[in-house]
Amino acid sequence: MAIEKILVVDDDSNLLEVIRMRLESARYDVVTARSEEEALNALEEEAIALSVVDLQLETTDGITLMENLHRINPDVPVIILTAYGTIESAVEAMRRGAYSYLTKPFDARELLFQIDHAMEKRKLTSEVKRLQGLLEEKYDFSNIIARSDKMQKILAKVSIIARTDSTVFIHGESGTGKELIARAIHLGSGRKEGPFVAINCAAIPENLLESELFGYEKGAFTGAVQSAKGLFTQADGGTLFLDEIGDMPLSLQSKILRVLQDRQVYPLGCKKPVDVDVRIIVATNKDLQKEVENNNFRQDLFYRVHVIPVDLPPLREKKEDIPFLVDHFLDKFGQRMKKKVRGITPQAMQKLMLHDWPGNVRELENTIEFAMAMTQTNVISEDLILQTNIPSQNKLKSFKEAKSEFEKEYLQNLLNLTQGNVSKASELSGKYRADFYQLLKKYDLKPEEYKR
Ligand SMILES: Nc1ncnc2c1ncn2[C@@H]1O[C@H](COP(=O)(O)OP(=O)(O)OP(=O)(O)O)[C@@H](O)[C@H]1O
Ligand SMILES: [Mg+2]
The missing domain is CATH 3.40.50.300 (P-loop containing nucleotide triphosphate hydrolases)
Structure with a gap:
């Protein structure tokens, strides 16, 4: 475990030395300061875990110093040292955020006990903060579906x-x-x-x-x-x-x-x-x-x-996210429409998985919203899926696009028919073998995948 650093502020150098020796023998690292300026510098420069501050400093009072330290780092606990008979100011220090106080002359064991205690508590608070941070992070991203x-x-x-x-x-x-x-x-x-x-x-x-x-x-x-x-x-x-x-x-x-x-x-x-x-x-x-x-x-x-x-990838390149997005949107619109829908039929899911989604997640969201609004049963059936999206599917393709689609499908059918036998396939299509290979390459088709 890392050695914790403690800042001790007092204008009495003898007392500083005594405290330093005590704390160092208890395996703490000690940084000393004799003025407010030195103290603030130390807190900014070093990773201070706790500070011990004398209430009666020559130039400032310890409470103001404590508040200035807290302004730099509110997470560093401050233990106040106070002379006998100034209990009121010690109480005031507590009210303004001191962790605890000790009256001089104090027992070194008492000081150590309080320091250990404060450290323990500090660890707990920082752990709670860390966990809260994790929760918050999760919350911020919880509405984003990202399984792929x-x-x-x-x-x-x-x-x-x-x-x-x-x-x-x-x-x-x-x-x-x-x-x-x-x-x-x-x-x-x-x-x-x-x-x-x-x-x-x-x-x-x-x-x-x-x-x-x-x-x-x-x-x-x-x-x-x-x-x-x-x-x-x-x-x-x-x-x-x-x-x-x-x-x-x-x-x-x-x-x-x-x-x-x-x-x-x-x-x-x-x-x-x-x-x-x-x-x-x-x-x-x-x-x-x-x-x-x-x-x-x-x-x-x-x-x-x-x-x-x-x-951000288009939806067609992360289709494995579709089922999770569907659940997410069923949930979302279910709450909004106050409707309980358990899911969609396997046929409906297949239809979603086969679609190309030119409008990406927004198109999927609209598709689910529509189906959810229309459904009379608590499982959405395929006839409610993508029936409104006909325009995007039937949009007129360019000649080139239509031709390559046809060519690719034709070649796939040939390969299926001949079980990946290129000689037979080229013969059936009336093409030279070399030309046929060229076509397969163009469409990234692999004959071996059609062997059964
Ligand atoms: N990964 C995801 N998880 C959950 N919902 C998503 C996801 N991606 C997109 N959406 C939802 O899809 C819809 C469209 O998203 P958004 O508006 O952020 O897209 P966009 O890229 O800005 O679109 P445009 O280019 O049309 O402005 C929003 O309702 C959004 O909540
Ligand atoms: Mg946008």
């Missing part, structure tokens, strides 16, 4: 980056949970008591975006009858979520870049900048690197926001 390996890795990463103050760049197709993750990062951070302000850069008209973001002074433009705070200032002390940042007009990108560099905003019509303390999280479903290459997105802004990337 891919999502587990992402959550592990997210719980680490939450505690930093770095800019996070979330990329993922529509409906993959970008905003959900952004909120979890905020709740898992030191800023969780502060605001979480989300802005959809694609949804606000270009001419309003600037006043929305930076605010304006009274009279800055017609209609500005009083000044208004922008979203940057509203998010002060918290997190600003710039959603769909890939859709931000170029003219605004340079202004945002300046804010991110200087951490200051200029409200419209205002000459003086306003300081802002915000953590930035951005999200996009676009390939922003490509947008940079096509000159739709500023490269310098890209580098500024692309600090910690988080890539």
Whole structure:
């Protein structure tokens, strides 16, 4: 076990030495201080576990010093030493947060006893705090379903980056949970008591975006009858979520870049900048690197926001999460609709597992909400699943897409028929063997998988 460090503050150097010897022989590490300044420095510099403070110091009184120590670290217990006959001040010290007090002259064994006791208690409180932290962490992420390996890795990463103050760049197709993750990062951070302000850069008209973001002074433009705070200032002390940042007009990108560099905003019509303390999280479903290459997105802004990337996989790449997401949504809508539904039939589940989910988790959520609203029984049957999503399935494909789909299916059928015999398959299709192999390669089909 690590040796605990104890800070002893007294202006009597003899007494300091006596206490040091006593504590060191009891296997404590001792740091001594003879003034308030030395004491505060020591607490800031060293990992102090407890402090012993004389009530009557020459320059300050021990109670003020104790309060200043607590301001730096409220978790360090303070034991007060007081001269005989000043019991009132000792009681006052207790009232203001001292752990205990001893009257001089004191018995060294008594001091040790109190120190041991305080240490024990401190260990308990820090353990309780640690457990509370774990609970909180769990709570923040409890609404995120992440059974697949891919999502587990992402959550592990997210719980680490939450505690930093770095800019996070979330990329993922529509409906993959970008905003959900952004909120979890905020709740898992030191800023969780502060605001979480989300802005959809694609949804606000270009001419309003600037006043929305930076605010304006009274009279800055017609209609500005009083000044208004922008979203940057509203998010002060918290997190600003710039959603769909890939859709931000170029003219605004340079202004945002300046804010991110200087951490200051200029409200419209205002000459003086306003300081802002915000953590930035951005999200996009676009390939922003490509947008940079096509000159739709500023490269310098890209580098500024692309600090910690988080890539959310589409639902079709984490289908093992589907059953758990279904349970989660059944629960959620069950509560909301005050309806008890036990689950879905195996056929319904199969339908969900086979679907491609272009709208990702949001599409699955809507599917379950619809089925839940419609069902007359307490198990959802397949006829209530995906019947409303026909447009996305029947959406007209390009000729190229349709042709490759046909080719792939045709080849799979041939391989099934010939049980993976390529000579037979190429003969049946009227293709040369070499050409046939080329086709198999194109679609990543392996004949050996069709052998029975
Ligand atoms: N892993 C998950 N667990 C539980 N719910 C999820 C998960 N991922 C997404 N969702 C839910 O799916 C819906 C869509 O998520 P969200 O709005 O965060 O997606 P998005 O990526 O921001 O979408 P868009 O690009 O369309 O804005 C939300 O209701 C969210 O709660
Ligand atoms: Mg979103």
